[in-house]
Amino acid sequence: MTELNVLELFSRLSVLKEGHFRLTSGRHSAKYMQCAALFEHPREAERVVAELLPKLPDAVDAVAAPAIGGILMGYETARALGVRSVFAEREEGRMTLRRGFSVQPGEKILLVEDVVTTGGSVREVMELLSEAGAKIVAVASIVDRSGGTAAFGVPFIPLVSVAIETYTPEECPLCRAGQPIVKPGSRN
Ligand code: ZN
Numbered sequence: 001m002t003e004l005n006v007l008e009l010f011s012r013l014s015v016l017k018e019g020h021f022r023l024t025s026g027r028h029s030a031k032y033m034q035c036a037a038l039f040e041h042p043r044e045a046e047r048v049v050a051e052l053l054p055k056l057p058d059a060v061d062a063v064a065a066p067a068i069g070g071i072l073m074g075y076e077t078a079r080a081l082g083v084r085s086v087f088a089e090r091e092e093g094r095m096t097l098r099r100g101f102s103v104q105p106g107e108k109i110l111l112v113e114d115v116v117t118t119g120g121s122v123r124e125v126m127e128l129l130s131e132a133g134a135k136i137v138a139v140a141s142i143v144d145r146s147g148g149t150a151a152f153g154v155p156f157i158p159l160v161s162v163a164i165e166t167y168t169p170e171e172c173p174l175c176r177a178g179q180p181i182v183k184p185g186s187r188n
Contacts, residue, residue, distance in 0.1 A: 006051065006160050009044060013037050016162065020174040021184045027166040030174060034183040035114040035142060039072040048142060051077045052159050061107040062086060064129060066095065067122035070113040073142060073166045077112050088125045095124040105133030116141040116158065119150040126152060
């Protein structure tokens with residue numbers, strides 16, 4: 001699968017929608033990305049994650065991900081690599097390992113996230129695992145939405161880059177063109 005085919009798949013599965021959307025922030029956009037729609041289709045998700053595997057570091061002891069977005073990607077990546085899969089989640093606002101999950105000092109960890117926008121959650125999980133003595137060897141994602149600005153101090157390996165421009169309602173060209181707006185997340 002080339003990058004183009006991944007994007008075609010995203011379009012077919014409504015991972016990446018085109019239209020006129022009102023985002024939670026109040027801004028408008030012509031594209032909307034819902035990566036959960038990829039993992040709704042495990043076979044396709046498996047194929048997409050398989051594209052990433054040859055780009056990953058060889059020696060990985062475990063895969064870690066921030067909840068919720070990264071959980072399924074973390075599981076699929078770990079399944080394909082044959083290693084452990086753990087995820088961190090927020091407890092009173094702070095990323096933490098619960099459910100008996102732990103990492104050992106010196107363990108080589110691949111951090112994954114489905115979509116990296118600012119990379120804030122990934123960075124928090126990196127800190128958490130580094131404090132536990134683990135070594136973060138790389139960060140991988142299906143989509144880089146940061147426009148190439150996300151940096152983690154270790155190799156960052158996104159499968160595809162997707163730029164989504166957003167507008168204030170006043171400056172929105174789609175509003176100006178009279179295109180009806182929808183709230184993303186709805187089925188239509
Ligand atoms: Zn608009």
